[in-house]
Amino acid sequence: MTTGYDASDAILLERKDDMQRRGLASPDDGDALALTFAYAVAKRDWAEERRFEERLQTEEVGRVISRVGVCRP
Numbered sequence: 126m127t128t129g130y131d132a133s134d135a136i137l138l139e140r141k142d143d144m145q146r147r148g149l150a151s152p153d154d155g156d157a158l159a160l161t162f163a164y165a166v167a168k169r170d171w172a173e174e175r176r177f178e179e180r181l182q183t184e185e186v187g188r189v190i191s192r193v194g195v196c197r198p
Contacts, residue, residue, distance in 0.1 A: 128141070138159060
């Protein structure tokens with residue numbers, strides 16, 4: 126597989142069709158590796174995740190209480 130760089134220094138990979146014309150096998154593992162870095166990973170908002178988990182726990186406790194029939198003060 127040949128690689129290069131474009132005008133903005135982005136890595137260019139050889140097209141599958143070009144590789145097949147040269148008699149090379151399909152680069153499935155190479156595709157997987159390239160796609161791993163193809164998109165930026167979203168930054169995690171730990172505070173939002175904590176609030177979401179707390180809401181889930183509160184709702185679950187409410188469902189358990191309503192099933193058991195315990196009165197809330």
